[in-house]
Amino acid sequence: xxxxxxxxxxxxxxxxxxxxxxxxxxxxxxxxxxxxxxxxxxxxxxxxxxxxxxxxxxxxxxxxxxxxxxxxxxxxxxxxxxxxxxxxxxxxxxxxxxxxxxxxxxxxxxxxxxxxxxxxxxxxxxxxxxxxxxxxxxxxxxxxxxxxxxxxxxxxxxxxxxxxxxxxxxxxxxxxxxxxxxxxxxxxxxxxxxxxxxxxxxxxxxxxxxxxxxxxxxxxxxxxxxxxxxxxxxxxxxxxxxxxxxxxxxxxxxxxxxxxxxxxxxxxxxxxxxxxxxxxxxxxxxxxxxxxxxxxxxxxxxxxxxxxxxxxxxxxxxxxxxxxxxxxxxxxxxxxxxxxxxxxxxxxxxxxxxxxxxxxxxxxxxxxxxxxxxxxxxxxxxxxxxxxxxxxxxxxxxxxxxxxxxxxxxxxxxxxxxxxxxxxxxxxxxxxxxxxxxxxxxxxxxxxxxxxxxxxxxxxxxxxxxxxxxxxxxxxxxxxxxxxxxxxxxxxxxxxxxxxxxxxxxxxxxxxxxxxxxxxxxxxxxxxxxxxxxxxxxxxxxxxxxxxxxxxxxxxxxxxxxxxxxxxxxxx
Numbered sequence: 001x002x003x004x005x006x007x008x009x010x011x012x013x014x015x016x017x018x019x020x021x022x023x024x025x026x027x028x029x030x031x032x033x034x035x036x037x038x039x040x041x042x043x044x045x046x047x048x049x050x051x052x053x054x055x056x057x058x059x060x061x062x063x064x065x066x067x068x069x070x071x072x073x074x075x076x077x078x079x080x081x082x083x084x085x086x087x088x089x090x091x092x093x094x095x096x097x098x099x100x101x102x103x104x105x106x107x108x109x110x111x112x113x114x115x116x117x118x119x120x121x122x123x124x125x126x127x128x129x130x131x132x133x134x135x136x137x138x139x140x141x142x143x144x145x146x147x148x149x150x151x152x153x154x155x156x157x158x159x160x161x162x163x164x165x166x167x168x169x170x171x172x173x174x175x176x177x178x179x180x181x182x183x184x185x186x187x188x189x190x191x192x193x194x195x196x197x198x199x200x201x202x203x204x205x206x207x208x209x210x211x212x213x214x215x216x217x218x219x220x221x222x223x224x225x226x227x228x229x230x231x232x233x234x235x236x237x238x239x240x241x242x243x244x245x246x247x248x249x250x251x252x253x254x255x256x257x258x259x260x261x262x263x264x265x266x267x268x269x270x271x272x273x274x275x276x277x278x279x280x281x282x283x284x285x286x287x288x289x290x291x292x293x294x295x296x297x298x299x300x301x302x303x304x305x306x307x308x309x310x311x312x313x314x315x316x317x318x319x320x321x322x323x324x325x326x327x328x329x330x331x332x333x334x335x336x337x338x339x340x341x342x343x344x345x346x347x348x349x350x351x352x353x354x355x356x357x358x359x360x361x362x363x364x365x366x367x368x369x370x371x372x373x374x375x376x377x378x379x380x381x382x383x384x385x386x387x388x389x390x391x392x393x394x395x396x397x398x399x400x401x402x403x404x405x406x407x408x409x410x411x412x413x414x415x416x417x418x419x420x421x422x423x424x425x426x427x428x429x430x431x432x433x434x435x436x437x438x439x440x441x442x443x444x445x446x447x448x449x450x451x452x453x454x455x456x457x458x459x460x461x462x463x464x465x466x467x468x469x470x471x472x473x474x475x476x477x478x479x480x481x482x483x484x485x486x487x488x489x490x491x492x493x494x495x496x497x498x499x500x501x502x503x504x505x506x507x508x509x510x511x512x513x514x515x516x517x518x519x520x521x522x523x524x525x526x527x528x529x530x531x532x533x534x535x536x537x538x539x540x541x542x543x544x545x546x547x548x549x550x551x552x553x554x555x556x557x558x559x560x561x562x563x564x565x566x567x568x569x570x571x572x
Contacts, residue, residue: 043473044433045383046417046458054469055120058093058111062464063102063135064400068224069212070232071099071157071185073398077138077519078461080448081150083128084169087561088115089450089523091459092130092139092152093467099135099158101212110136110154119451130171134158138444138519142191144200145246146492155186155204155519164246179248180240185210190515192269192278193491194255194294196545199242200491203257203280203515205264208232219405226399228319230286234261237282239300251298260302262287269514270325270334271496272351276546278496278514281309283320283338293355296546309336309349309357318344319374322445322518326380327351327509328389329423334511339375339393339518342409346370346393348425365425366391366418372408373416374398376518377445381456385478385529387508388420394442394460394518412439415460435470442468448523454480454559456527461520481528481536482561485512487543490566493524496544501556502537503530512544530558 051057062072076094083090091113098104109131113121125131135157141150149165162178163171175181180202187205194201208229216227236258240248252258262284269278277294284290288310292300304310312318319341325334333351340346345367349357361367370393377394384390395413402409417432418425429436444461451457455475460468481501485494495514500507510526530536536556542548543566551569556562562571 044435045428045472045474046433046435046470047473048433048435049119049469049471051466053119055122056091056113056467056469058123059466060093060462060464061096061104061108063096063099063104064464065101066224067101068226069101070210070226070229071101071135071137072096073226073400073463074207075137075443075463075519076461077155077188077444077521078446078459078467079139079141079152079521080446080450080459080523081141081152081521082524083112083150083165084114085149086115086117088117088452089448090115091121091450091469092141092521093461094132094136094139094154094444094519096135097133102135115450124169128170129173130163132156132161134161137186138188139521140189140191140515141521142200142495143492144191144202144242146199148492150524153180153189153191153202153204155189157185157210159183160186160189160204174246178246179250180204182206182238184235187264188267188515188519190267190269190280191493192495192514193544194239194278195241195298196277197242198487198489198491199244200493200495201242202240202248203267203269204238204240205267205282206235206237207265207285208263209235223401223404225401228286229263232263234263234284234287236261237264255298256300256302257292260290260292262290264290265321266323266338266516266518268323268325268516269495270336270511272325272334272336273355274333276544276548278544281323281325281336283323284317285319285321286317288317289320289338303355307356309338309347312344313359321374322376322378322394324378324380324516325511325513326389327511328380328420330508332509337378337380337391339370339378341374342372342397346373346375364423365427369416369418369427373413374409376443377460377520379445379447379517379522381447382527382529383417383456383472383475384419385454385475385480385527386531387506387529390420391418391425392416392445392447392458393418394440394445396441396443396463400441410439412441414439415442435468440468441465443518444520445517446520446522447517449482449525449527452561454482454527456523475529479530479533479558481530481556481558483526483528483539484524484561484563485526485541486563486565488566490543490545490548494544494566498542499526499528500540500542501528503533503535504537506530506533525561534558
């Protein structure tokens with residue numbers, strides 16, 4: 001008889017073995033594509049680690065009032081940083097506090113949690129002296145004085161604060177001495193070296209002119225809502241030049257930064273035209289977004305309209321919140337991402353290499369998936385270490401009464417994970433873990449490898465709730481290399497450096513940007529994923545200067561962290 005109709009005799013046990021074998025092969029394939037998650041290991045892609053395990057017993061207080069003052073709805077940010085230089089990421093969390101519209105019944109404080117190297121954390125806030133004071137918004141961590149220890153800048157509604165690390169696990173409030181104690185509604189701060197003198201300067205976004213008399217958004221039933229901030233007057237942001245002696249000079253006006261009036265939220269320092277000078281992309285709420293082009297002479301030119309990133313396709317200002325920058329399509333040019341409020345569609349701007357950008361969010365699969373979302377914290381990251389940049393988004397509508405007048409939009413919204421597959425982004429949230437089936441009033445989001453296993457983890461700050469720590473369970477299933485860059489001629493944090501690495505048939509480039517996401521600060525190390533490849537053949541580090549020096553390294557290991565010090569030609 002013909003082969004295709006020939007009967008085959010199988011025992012029940014052999015049949016089960018064959019099915020298991022097929023299932024195993026299918027499972028490995030799906031896992032490799034990020035479709036199955038970690039079903040083979042019975043672990044989700046991202047796993048929520050509860051406070052009973054981490055020891056992080058802290059909750060954000062939004063200071064909610066019947067008047068619905070807008071600052072209540074907008075924070076907080078968070079940070080991953082290694083404050084004690086032990087090689088393990090610690091956590092900083094921002095709280096609200098006393099202001100002209102809020103007097104807490106008991107003092108509120110920010111929190112610094114030390115990493116115990118075993119998945120748990122210890123509250124060291126009081127010992128470190130970083131409890132802050134005032135109505136907190138965000139945090140930016142960086143080594144601004146090049147002493148080898150991360151410092152902290154806390155943005156607030158009111159007076160912002162600079163904490164200088166003493167190098168012994170404690171910090172000193174040097175705000176008054178440093179000259180960066182801005183007064184106003186400060187949003188995201190970004191450390192970056194705008195003049196390439198080897199010292200980190202400071203950009204501080206300002207949201208809007210606001211005081212407690214501005215209670216708005218009263219509906220027909222007499223209820224107060226957190227309103228759309230069109231009614232608020234736009235304000236200039238700040239730029240401070242690092243003088244090299246722990247003081248700063250306000251160069252907001254002469255640099256051109258103060259000439260653009262906006263309502264700034266997220267901000268990221270990046271180099272969009274490959275000239276070696278760091279530019280600034282700033283998301284504005286109900287005002288066109290800014291692209292401050294660094295002209296290399298201490299001045300910035302605001303080119304958002306010309307670059308076609310200021311407004312929507314139909315010419316409307318949107319509610320820009322979280323931002324990031326990366327070369328997601330690996331064409332050698334940095335692209336931009338901005339998250340907006342519901343119905344406005346998030347924007348994924350592809351760099352056209354001529355000073356303009358095209359919004360590719362709809363074509364690439366991100367647009368429709370975010371139509372009813374309101375995005376805050378977000379970041380490009382290679383969560384599965386396959387070498388391609390994926391996207392993680394933290395969402396939540398600002399008004400807790402939105403469901404009174406909308407059937408589509410929810411106050412609490414799910415987290416979203418997009419995997420880069422070919423030239424598209426695929427929403428893989430539904431099979432990446434139970435946490436993606438929950439909803440949150442998420443705001444700030446930081447990324448970093450808190451357990452040093454090579455999988456980039458995620459910290460999400462919740463408005464009026466406890467933070468969420470998500471452990472990545474799949475990154476370590478592929479090979480990776482973590483790189484700590486230490487600048488000597490360049491700024492010590494090496495913000496602005498480009499890393500190009502090759503592993504077999506894989507070639508990828510990463511840039512170390514400044515800031516990004518929303519009110520938050522990230523792991524200072526750079527993770528390089530190579531999939532199943534067993535080594536990194538070469539790594540080129542271009543240090544952050546116009547035409548900056550390039551150091552070449554070969555035959556690098558995988559699945560470990562290394563440190564590269566500028567000018568040594570070595571890694572350790």
